[in-house]
Amino acid sequence: MLFYAFKTLSPASSPKPSSLLFSDLMLPVLSPMPSSHLHLLSPSSPKPLFRSFSSLRTPSQASTSVNNYNHLIQMLCKRGNLKQALDLLPHEPSPTQRTYEALILACVQRNSPGSAAVVHRHLSDDGFDQDPFISTKLVGMYSHFNALDDARKVFDKTSQKTIFLWNALLRALAVGDEGEEALLLFRDMVLVGIELDSCSYSFALKACVALRSCEVSAFERVREIHGHVLRHGFNSRVHVATTLVDCYAKLGCVSYARRLFDRMLARNVVSWSAMIACYAKSNNPFEALKLFEEMMVLEPDIEPNSVTMVSVLQACAGLAALGQGKIVHAYVLRRRLDSILSVVNALITMYVKCGTLVSARRVFDGMNGRRDVVSWNSMISGYGIHGFGTEAIQLYQEMLHDGIAPSTLTFLSILGACSHVKFVQQGKTLFESMIKEHGITPRAEHYACMVDLLGRAGQLDEAIKIIEEMRIEPGPTVWGSLLGACRIHGHVELAERACSHLFELEPMNAGNYVLLADIYAGAKMWEQMINVKKLLETRGLQKVPGCSWIEVNRKMHSFASVDFMDTHTEELHALLVQIVREMKGKGYIPNTDVVLYDLDQDEKEQILLGHSEKLAVAFGLINCRRGEVIRITKNLRLCEDCHSVTKFISKFARREILVRDVNRFHHFRDGVCSCSDYW
DNA sequence: ATAGGGTTAG
Numbered sequence: 001m002l003f004y005a006f007k008t009l010s011p012a013s014s015p016k017p018s019s020l021l022f023s024d025l026m027l028p029v030l031s032p033m034p035s036s037h038l039h040l041l042s043p044s045s046p047k048p049l050f051r052s053f054s055s056l057r058t059p060s061q062a063s064t065s066v067n068n069y070n071h072l073i074q075m076l077c078k079r080g081n082l083k084q085a086l087d088l089l090p091h092e093p094s095p096t097q098r099t100y101e102a103l104i105l106a107c108v109q110r111n112s113p114g115s116a117a118v119v120h121r122h123l124s125d126d127g128f129d130q131d132p133f134i135s136t137k138l139v140g141m142y143s144h145f146n147a148l149d150d151a152r153k154v155f156d157k158t159s160q161k162t163i164f165l166w167n168a169l170l171r172a173l174a175v176g177d178e179g180e181e182a183l184l185l186f187r188d189m190v191l192v193g194i195e196l197d198s199c200s201y202s203f204a205l206k207a208c209v210a211l212r213s214c215e216v217s218a219f220e221r222v223r224e225i226h227g228h229v230l231r232h233g234f235n236s237r238v239h240v241a242t243t244l245v246d247c248y249a250k251l252g253c254v255s256y257a258r259r260l261f262d263r264m265l266a267r268n269v270v271s272w273s274a275m276i277a278c279y280a281k282s283n284n285p286f287e288a289l290k291l292f293e294e295m296m297v298l299e300p301d302i303e304p305n306s307v308t309m310v311s312v313l314q315a316c317a318g319l320a321a322l323g324q325g326k327i328v329h330a331y332v333l334r335r336r337l338d339s340i341l342s343v344v345n346a347l348i349t350m351y352v353k354c355g356t357l358v359s360a361r362r363v364f365d366g367m368n369g370r371r372d373v374v375s376w377n378s379m380i381s382g383y384g385i386h387g388f389g390t391e392a393i394q395l396y397q398e399m400l401h402d403g404i405a406p407s408t409l410t411f412l413s414i415l416g417a418c419s420h421v422k423f424v425q426q427g428k429t430l431f432e433s434m435i436k437e438h439g440i441t442p443r444a445e446h447y448a449c450m451v452d453l454l455g456r457a458g459q460l461d462e463a464i465k466i467i468e469e470m471r472i473e474p475g476p477t478v479w480g481s482l483l484g485a486c487r488i489h490g491h492v493e494l495a496e497r498a499c500s501h502l503f504e505l506e507p508m509n510a511g512n513y514v515l516l517a518d519i520y521a522g523a524k525m526w527e528q529m530i531n532v533k534k535l536l537e538t539r540g541l542q543k544v545p546g547c548s549w550i551e552v553n554r555k556m557h558s559f560a561s562v563d564f565m566d567t568h569t570e571e572l573h574a575l576l577v578q579i580v581r582e583m584k585g586k587g588y589i590p591n592t593d594v595v596l597y598d599l600d601q602d603e604k605e606q607i608l609l610g611h612s613e614k615l616a617v618a619f620g621l622i623n624c625r626r627g628e629v630i631r632i633t634k635n636l637r638l639c640e641d642c643h644s645v646t647k648f649i650s651k652f653a654r655r656e657i658l659v660r661d662v663n664r665f666h667h668f669r670d671g672v673c674s675c676s677d678y679w
Numbered sequence: 680a681t682a683g684g685g686t687t688a689g
Contacts, residue, residue, distance in 0.1 A: 101680090136680065167681055199682045242683040274684040281685095310685040342686040349687070377687040384688095412688040445689070477689070663689090 070099045077106035082115050089118070094126040097134060104137045108144045116141055129157060136164045143172030148181075166194055170203040179210030183221060190228075198237040201229055205243045209250050222247050238264075242271045249278035269302045277311040285318030286556075306340040313346035317353035320633040320660055323554035325350045345374045352382035355631050355658045355665060371402075377409050384417025385664045387674045392417035393426060408440055415449035419456060420664055422678060427453045444470075448477035455485025456678075460494060476505045480512070487515050487522075495519045510541040514596075521596055529596070548616035548634045552623045559615040563607055572618040576609050579618075583648050591641040613642045613659065621653055629656045637661050638679065647671050 069091055076085040085103060089095065095103070100123045107116040120138065128134045135158040142151035155161070155169045166189055173182035186204040189196060204225050211218040226244060234240045241264050249257035261267075261275045272295045279288035292312050295302060304312070309332055316325035329347060337343045344367060351360035364371070364379045376399040383392035396414050399406065411434045418427035431450055434440045447470055455463040463482060467474050479498045486495035495516055502512045513536040520529035536543070546561035562569065580588070592604035599607070608614075613634050620630035638661045650657050651671030659666045667674035 133680070140681080162680095164680055171681070197681085202682055237682095239683050246684065268683090270683050272684085277684050305684095307683090307685045314685080340686095345686045372686090374687045379687095381688065407687085409687050416688070448689080480689095 069093075070096050073099050074102040077102040080106065080110060082106045082110045082112060086115055086118055089122050095122075097128065097131060100126075100128055100134055101137055104134075104141050108141050113145045113147070116145065129154075130159065132158055132160045132162045132165050136162070136168045139165065139168040139172055143168070143176060146176055148172060148176050148178060163194060163197055163200070167197070167199045167203060170200060170207070174203045174207035174210055177210050179207045179218075182207035182210065186225075196232070198234055198240045201225065201234055201240045202243045205240075205247045209247055219251050219253070222251065236265060238266055238268055238271060242274045245271065246274050246278065249275075249282065252282075254278060254282050254284070267299075267302075269305055269308060272299070272302060273305070273308040273311060276308060276315075280311040280314040280318065283318070285315035285321075288312065288315035289319070289321070289324065303335070306337050306343050309335075309337055310342050310346045313343070313350045317346075317350040319549070319551075319556065320354050320631065321551055321554075321556065322354035322356060322631065323551055325354055327554075341370065341372060341375070344370075345372075345378055348375060348378040348382065352378065352385070353660070355386075355629075355660060357382055357386050357388075371404070373399075373404055373407050373410065376404055377407065377413050380410065381413035381416065384413055384420055387420050387664065387667070389417050389421030389423050389426075393423075393430075396430075406434075406438055406440075408443060408446070411440065412445055412449060415446065415453060419449060419453040420675070420679075422457050424453060424457050424459065444472060444475040444477055447472075447474065448481045451478055452481040452484065455482055456488055458489055460485060460489060460491055464494070474501070476502060476509075479505070483512060483515050487519050490519065490522045492519060492523050492525070507539065508541060510536060510543055513541065514543050517596055518594075522593065533596070544636065546612045546634070546636050548612035548632055550616045550620050550630070550632050552620075557616075557619060559612040559619070561612040562610040562615075564610065569610075569615055571622070572615050573609065575618045575621065576614055579645070579649060579652075580605075580609065582652065583645065586648075588644065588648065591639075591644065594639045594641055608641050611639065611642050613638065614645060617646055617649060617657060620657070621649070621655065624655075626655075629658050631658045631660075633660045635662060637663060638666060643673065643677070643679075647673055 069088060073085045073088050073095060076082070076088075082103075085106065089103075100119065103119045104116070107113075107119055123129065123134060135154050138154045139151045142148070142154065151169060151172045155165060158165060166185075170182055170185050170189070173179075173185060183204065186200070186207065189200065194200075205222060208218050208221045208225065211221065222244075229235050229240055229244070235244075241260070245257045245261050245264075247257075248254075248260065257278055258275065261271065264271055272291070276288050276291050276295070279285070279291060288311060292304075292308070292315070295304070295308075309328065312328055313325065313332075315321075316328060329350075332338050332343055332347065338347075344363060347363050348360045351357070351363060360379065360382050364375060367375060376395070380392050380395050380399070383389075383395060392414060396406070396410065399410070411430065414430055415427055418424070418430065427450065431442070431446070434446070435442060447466060450466050451463045454460075454466065460482075463485060467478060467482065470478070479501045483495055483498040483502065486492075486498065499512060499516050502509070506512070513532050517529045517532040517536075520526070520532060547558060549556055549558035551557075559569075580590070590605045590608050592601060592608065595604040595607050597604070597607065613632060616632045616634075617630065620632065624630050638659060643666070646657055646659065646666070646668050648671065649655065650668035654670075657668040659668070661679075664675065664679060666679070
């Protein structure tokens, strides 16, 4: 039952205010310039810079101006002033290789495919289209624009194909989700006899992961390349070995990845971070934290970096390990990793998921102008899952006001927020504006949000209309939302319709069968219910066992739902029996409808008492100090009976209880829940 | 000249 106890990290002695560190990073980086022109580089006066250089081109200074032109273009590129740099292109003499390199880089940085075409045309005219160095850069650039055809054209055109050029195209195809194409190219490289380097292997392995659509063959391909790596002695290269670990983990072979990791000869902070990230991503936050602790203990010379800390924070968020998360926060401050945006964003999410919205907001407010769209999305979704719909919408409007363009995820967060508080009209309006004002094409997930919003609010006809009008195939998320709504409103026919799709789309998802059985039970259609349960069994599936956990003094205590009490839970059981007796005196009737077994009333009540959340609440009542919020996390949705019992306890034990279920937070205080019984 | 691991939703 005892999960872990951390001893390795101690709180920071004197954390530095984060704003100081941010300003360090904001200092502009200037490359060498003739000192007489330095004063022209102030950000407010880009134009005088240009004019002043034009005036330099007097006959007496012609020789300096030749160099200075290239220098100037490079300088403008570095400062992101691509337009002015392009204006200088037609001037004689033609730019050098380095100048074109700077121009290509600037096109990538400014995200400007239009400028890229201009640059490409110019360098071709100047004969650089056969320059393998420039071609490599061009392939990288087109890869950035996801213009893989253009990348390939550049590759084909260049007769002198260096390993850099091969690798650049290989990488472009792999990161462009063209795994099949990438692996064909890799095969060509082997056939042609190119001498592969460690980058080639890393990219080829990445390509296998991009094959995800067919995981079996992806696994085979990784094994093949793995064999190749071993035969050519590249397994001792840290990058290659790390990519292998990552690949196997991403294809679902986490334990095999771990074995590889354990056998690695030389491990750096990376390899460690990769393995920690694998656990954090594969829904195994506990293992992630354990491995992090191991790294801190066993490898004193390896210092965790921002990537490590993001994964560790993700793990804390997954576990809702607030105590641990705070220590990690202190460590982040001490190591000054809070200058890294992704780390700060991960901090926001950690506090949100640990139930301390106020701390999340404090971190967010401390970001003074350094917020990106991820920071906003994290905070907006935080308000959403805590049931603060109005605040979520308000923050969304502040975000627009700040000139940050909302992303597809912004709308998933904000629509989710509307759904939690039944803001049907606002949700509809936002969905419309997403399409019309922000030009975002809704994905299946957005439709799923709308179906959830309308369906849960009881507007099932509207929800169906949304599905029927969809221009894309409604995936499992959409039908799943509809099924969830049917459960709330006891709509059997629609549930059957949703399941006819779901059982085909995701036959191994036990949750769908359980929901349908639940809906049949609610309609007292026992025969149908038994049939669904049989179907579940014949497919070899099992209901996901309920599990709740609670952190007390930085130790995690987890509880599985049990059908009978054993010695470990005796004390908790006794407390619950006492509470229920009192509640019954005040009119509480156990909601045995949620028990889908064919048992008599007493037995059903026993099962209700064994629900993991009640055990965790009882444990919290005994072990948490008065005045302290009891924070519980649950792996499934909260059942009705646990919800009403927890409401009761919050009132009569005068305790604040915060429960995070799989969808949202429930804040119980004085007999009421923040979800207003709508969840 | 390329390269490994990470940030938001469900």
